[in-house]
Structures are given as C-alpha cells and as structure tokens.
Amino acid sequence: MTDTKTLVQNFDFHGEALDSIFATYKELREKCPVGHSDKYGGFWFLTKSDDIFKVEQDPETYSVRPTMLVPPVADFPMIPIDTDPPELTEYRRILLPLFTPQSLAKMEGPVRDVARDLAKKFVESDSTDATAMFARALPTIFFSRLAGFPEKDWPKFDAWVDDILYERTKDPKRAKAAEKAVVDYFENLIAAYKGRTTQEANTGTIIDYLLEAKVNGKPLTKDELLSYCYLMFLGGLDTTAWAIRASLWYLAQDLKAQRYLREHPEAVPTAAEEFLRTMSPVQAMGRTCKVDTTIRGQKIKAGERVVLLFGAGNRDPEVYDNPEEIQIDRQDNKHLAFGAGHHRCLGSNLGRRELVIALEEFLKIVPEFTLGDLSEKWHGVGRLTLNIKK
Amino acid sequence: MKVALDAKRCQGHARCAAFAPETFVFDDEGFSRVREGFENVKPELQEKVRRACTNCPEGAITISG
Numbered sequence: 394m395t396d397t398k399t400l401v402q403n404f405d406f407h408g409e410a411l412d413s414i415f416a417t418y419k420e421l422r423e424k425c426p427v428g429h430s431d432k433y434g435g436f437w438f439l440t441k442s443d444d445i446f447k448v449e450q451d452p453e454t455y456s457v458r459p460t461m462l463v464p465p466v467a468d469f470p471m472i473p474i475d476t477d478p479p480e481l482t483e484y485r486r487i488l489l490p491l492f493t494p495q496s497l498a499k500m501e502g503p504v505r506d507v508a509r510d511l512a513k514k515f516v517e518s519d520s521t522d523a524t525a526m527f528a529r530a531l532p533t534i535f536f537s538r539l540a541g542f543p544e545k546d547w548p549k550f551d552a553w554v555d556d557i558l559y560e561r562t563k564d565p566k567r568a569k570a571a572e573k574a575v576v577d578y579f580e581n582l583i584a585a586y587k588g589r590t591t592q593e594a595n596t597g598t599i600i601d602y603l604l605e606a607k608v609n610g611k612p613l614t615k616d617e618l619l620s621y622c623y624l625m626f627l628g629g630l631d632t633t634a635w636a637i638r639a640s641l642w643y644l645a646q647d648l649k650a651q652r653y654l655r656e657h658p659e660a661v662p663t664a665a666e667e668f669l670r671t672m673s674p675v676q677a678m679g680r681t682c683k684v685d686t687t688i689r690g691q692k693i694k695a696g697e698r699v700v701l702l703f704g705a706g707n708r709d710p711e712v713y714d715n716p717e718e719i720q721i722d723r724q725d726n727k728h729l730a731f732g733a734g735h736h737r738c739l740g741s742n743l744g745r746r747e748l749v750i751a752l753e754e755f756l757k758i759v760p761e762f763t764l765g766d767l768s769e770k771w772h773g774v775g776r777l778t779l780n781i782k783k
Numbered sequence: 784m785k786v787a788l789d790a791k792r793c794q795g796h797a798r799c800a801a802f803a804p805e806t807f808v809f810d811d812e813g814f815s816r817v818r819e820g821f822e823n824v825k826p827e828l829q830e831k832v833r834r835a836c837t838n839c840p841e842g843a844i845t846i847s848g
Contacts (some may be wrong), residue, residue, distance in 0.1 A: 450841070486812060489795065489813050490813075493809050493812065494797050494800045494809050494813065495809065662801065724834070725834075725838060727838055727839070727840045731796070733796075733840045734794060734841070737794040741797075742795075742796075
C-alpha cells in the first residue's frame with residue numbers, strides 16, 4: 394500500500410500511470426482533491442469537476458503560458474491553445490467557421506464514406522488490429538483531407554505522433570527529433586502551398602484558411618503558421634483515434650452494450666458521450682497561476698503550475714451517479730473531455746461526429762467482436778486486437 | 784416555461800443542438816442563441832430544452848417558469 398503522501402508527490406498521468414489511473418483519481422479525490430506532484434518540474438493537480446470548470450472559465454487568474462501541455466510537446470507556444478484571450482479569440486476565429494454545426498452537417502457524408510470503406514476493409518483483411526485498420530486510419534484520412542495534408546505523406550504521420558506524444562516522457566530526444574521533423578514538414582508544405590498557381594489555389598482546406606487569415610489586419614507570420622499547423626496535426630489525428638479505439642476496446646468486452654448499440658444505432662451518440670467521459674483522450678491540461686489564489690482551501694502561488702485532471706473530474710461522484718460505471722444510456726453528461734471555457738477544444742464538434750459515425754459504421758459492418766488480447770489497455774493508440782465472430 | 788441563453792458564457796460546444804435543435808440556432812462561428820419566437824417553450828419541446836440546459840457545459844442556458 395502506498396501512503397497518500399507518496400501517491401500525491403509521485404502522481405503522474407502519462408504512460409503506465411494510465412493503466413490504473415482511475416483508481417488513483419478516486420483515492421486522490423477522496424483524500425487529497427487538490428495536491429502537489431513533484432513530477433515534470435512540480436505541479437498542483439485538481440480532481441474535482443467543479444474546481445476544473447472554475448479554472449477553465451477564469452482566464453484572468455489562470456494563464457496557459459508557457460504551454461497547456463505538461464510536460465511540453467514543443468519548444469514554441471502552440472497556436473491557439475498556448476495563448477490567452479484576447480489573442481486566443483482572434484486565432485480561434487480563423488477556424489471556428491469550419492467547425493460549426495452547419496459546416497459539420499456537410500462533412501457527414503464524406504466521414505461516413507471513409508468509415509464504411511475502412512470497416513469493410515477490416516472485415517475482409519487478415520489483420521486483427523482495429524487501431525491501424527480503423528481507429529487511426531479514419532482521422533488520418535478524413536482530417537488530413539480537411540486540413541490539406543497530402544495523401545503521399547500520410548504513412549509518416551503515425552510514427553511522428555507516437556514519438557511526440559507517447560515517447561516524450563520516456564525518450565525526450567526521440568520526441569524532439571520528431572518535433573523537428575514535423576516543423577520541417579510544415580515549413581515545406583506551406584512553401585508548396587504558397588508556390589501554387591492561382592488555378593490550383595484555395596481548395597478550402599485548413600491550411601488555406603490559415604494562409605488567407607488576417608489577425609488584427611495582418612496575415613499570420615511564418616512562425617504563427619507553423620505553430621498552428623503543428624497543433625492541428627497533433628490535435629486532429631491522435632485524439633480522435635484514441636476515442637474510437639477506446640470505445641471499441643470497451644465494446645469488445647461488453648457484449649451486451651455492443652448488441653444493444655447494433656440493434657439501436659440511435660443510441661450511439663449518447664453512448665459516445667459516455668465513452669468520452671470515462672476514457673477521454675485528453676486526461677489533463679495545464680495552466681499557470683497569474684496571481685496568488687486559493688482552491689478548495691489550498692493556497693497556490695503566482696507562477697505555479699496547475700493541472701486540470703479532466704479524467705478525474707469526469708468521474709466525480711458529486712456530479713455523476715455511479716461515476717466509475719460506463720452507462721451507455723447516461724442522460725446528463727457535462728463531461729470535460731473537450732475542456733471548457735475559452736479553450737474549449739476547437740474541433741470538438743468534428744471529433745464527436747467522427748466518433749459517432751465511426752461507431753455506427755463499425756457496428757453496422759463488422760460482426761460481433763471480442764478483445765483478442767486481454768493485456769491491451771484502455772488508453773493510447775496502440776494495437777487493438779479484435780476477434781470477429783465468423 | 785421560458786428559456787434564455789447567456790451569449791457571454793456560450794463557448795460553442797453545440798450540445799444544445801444535439802438535444803433541442805428546434806430551439807437553438809448558431810452564428811457563423813458556432814455560438815448559440817435561442818431561435819426567435821422560441822423563448823416561450825412549447826410543451827412538446829420542454830423536455831428537450833431541459834436536457835439542453837442540464838447538458839450545457841458552460842451553464843449558459845437558464846430555464847424559468
């Protein structure tokens with residue numbers, strides 16, 4: 394048994410710590426809802442839903458500088474997430490029109506076509522890995538098209554994402570090399586976009602939007618463009634893949650839920666929210682206190698880092714009945730999977746639709762499936778072995 | 784029953800669109816407002832609006848009466 398003090402001081406939310414993180418969250422929420430970990434240069438963590446919402450909605454007290462990520466994934470501020478209002482608002486405004494409910498309605502068909510094709514290929518192929526064949530492939534194809542990342546480059550993406558997001562706590566040098574490779578990649582890609590003839594120009598991709606954007610009357614600088622592209626690359630590919638994979642991982646083990654959703658596809662959107670609540674791809678994001686403050690009686694000084702544990706808030710018993718239970722018909726679900734406040738995930742509406750459509754099509758096309766390797770974990774974008782009932 | 788939406792709190796989660804698409808409309812940046820003429824909620828839409836209210840992450844929707 395680890396004592397609470399040790400648990401708090403050594404608290405981590407990356408890598409293997411995720412294997413048993415929900416038990417850790419529970420203990421922390423009960424014994425030390427606001428605590429200080431010595432990891433990653435030291436940070437305060439918040440486990441209560443209400444505390445997290447308050448911080449998210451208070452940019453006056455909490456800044457995202459120097460970066461929202463703990464530990465950092467880039468040595469430059471990522472646009473827009475590492476900026477505060479008012480500049481944050483200007484940067485977000487560039488892409489908001491792409492992700493409104495009206496815009497999303499137009500993407501419905503194309504996302505479904507990709508999901509259907511991938512599910513069919515998965516059934517027909519000899520591979521049992523639903524991550525590579527489906528969960529990662531869907532955002533790689535759909536989001537890359539939307540963003541304007543050329544198809545010839547897609548095969549490089551998974552390794553870069555793995556190195557930057559999953560190797561950074563184990564092998565920082567490798568993460569750094571991948572970071573540089575991605576920045577170089579976008580430098581070349583942006584140059585290629587700028588060198589296009591007018592006839593080829595503007596096909597309405599995210600990169601086109603960024604190239605045409607003006608912030609306070611000026612186009613984005615080269616550094617701003619690179620930073621925004623880098624964030625789109627990480628945010629658009631990995632999170633959606635995780636959400637799809639985690640949902641399938643769960644359904645492979647809860648056949649009652651799987652059968653219910655097959656028979657009642659109209660119940661998928663509500664179930665998807667529950668998967669996002671309980672297995673959120675983004676377990677936490679950081680802030681820096683701008684002034685001395687107090688949270689739940691705990692004094693926090695200006696300059697100190699605060700980590701918002703969305704995954705812990707999402708299982709707060711003050712907000713959810715039987716919070717540890719995955720209830721696919723849960724009605725009230727104000728989870729924090731996409732954050733809240735000014736930094737609400739810019740692509741949340743797209744991510745949600747991709748997840749819902751992915752599950753609908755997968756269940757429609759792939760016969761009953763079970764987990765082929767019980768050692769595979771709920772988190773990350775690693776292999777997901779599914780045995781399909783033939 | 785009446786419904787109101789605090790535009791200052793809305794952050795564009797669009798959850799209200801999922802629960803009560805008849806009652807809420809969105810501007811070109813994805814921020815929500817109550818559709819004109821829908822401030823007084825008809826009986827058949829009340830349950831939907833209640834769910835939009837309880838599922839708004841920002842607490843931007845209030846219902847009264």
